[in-house]
Amino acid sequence: EVQLVESGGGLVQPGGSLKLSCAASGFTFSGSAMHWVRQASGKGLEWVGRIRSKANSYATAYAASVKGRFTISRDDSKNTAYLQMNSLKTEDTAVYYCTPLVNWGQGTLVTVSS
Amino acid sequence: QTVVTQEPSLTVSPGGTVTLTCASSTGAVTSGYYPNWFQQKPGQAPRALIYSTSNKHSWTPARFSGSLLGGKAALTLSGVQPEDEAEYYCLLYYGGAYVVFGGGTKLTVL
Numbered sequence: 439e440v441q442l443v444e445s446g447g448g449l450v451q452p453g454g455s456l457k458l459s460c461a462a463s464g465f466t467f468s469g470s471a472m473h474w475v476r477q478a479s480g481k482g483l484e485w486v487g488r489i490r491s492k493a494n495s496y497a498t499a500y501a502a503s504v505k506g507r508f509t510i511s512r513d514d515s516k517n518t519a520y521l522q523m524n525s526l527k528t529e530d531t532a533v534y535y536c537t538p539l540v541n542w543g544q545g546t547l548v549t550v551s552s
Numbered sequence: 553q554t555v556v557t558q559e560p561s562l563t564v565s566p567g568g569t570v571t572l573t574c575a576s577s578t579g580a581v582t583s584g585y586y587p588n589w590f591q592q593k594p595g596q597a598p599r600a601l602i603y604s605t606s607n608k609h610s611w612t613p614a615r616f617s618g619s620l621l622g623g624k625a626a627l628t629l630s631g632v633q634p635e636d637e638a639e640y641y642c643l644l645y646y647g648g649a650y651v652v653f654g655g656g657t658k659l660t661v662l
Contacts, residue, residue: 473651475598475653482639482641482653482654482655482656483590483592483598483641483643483653483656484653485643485650485651485652485653488651499648499649499650499651500650501650502553535597535598537598539588539600539603539643540600540603540609541600542597542598542599542600543597544597545597
């Protein structure tokens with residue numbers, strides 16, 4: 439059974455940092471591109487970024503709204519993907535999902551507020 | 553900035569057929585955009601339905617089908633069931649550089 443478990447969300451002040459983790463199991467994590475997708479309350483899905491597999495040089499790509507502030511990484515030995523979020527803004531408040539765009543976890547809530 | 557446009561809302565009767573579309577601000581959608589479709593019900597995570605234009609996942613009901621239609625990606629539901637009431641999102645890949653979700657279509661079964 440495929441499982442994706444996001445963690446690390448919480449309340450952070452504007453300008454602060456947070457690192458999300460995504461523990462994956464039940465599929466070939468090392469061979470999969472992993473995406474981060476977010477959803478603000480009552481809004482649609484927004485692609486945040488992705489990291490490709492080792493075979494594709496761990497290439498990363500980001501949405502314009504987070505480029506330069508967010509960094510995606512992965513540890514294939516731990517079947518875990520990460521999202522480092524810096525210089526957070528109130529508009530970054532959302533549920534964050536990690537996904538290979540096939541299976542999805544339940545997400546983790548990030549709230550940016552003073 | 554690239555925009556992917558979907559119908560904000562559609563209504564269909566049980567047993568009917570409805571087609572949702574997905575357009576790109578950059579021009580015609582082709583198979584090279586690898587259109588994906590996702591379903592999301594209130595309070596739930598999204599669920600993948602279609603990948604690479606028309607390929608179904610093992611769990612995708614047969615009544616869902618994907619295609620290209622008039623320069624757009626399309627998701628057709630045939631024989632709609634009450635449980636198909638949900639938000640539907642398309643996703644397009646742009647040359648491997650980035651990915652964009654459509655704004656979503658709220659499908660009402662009435």
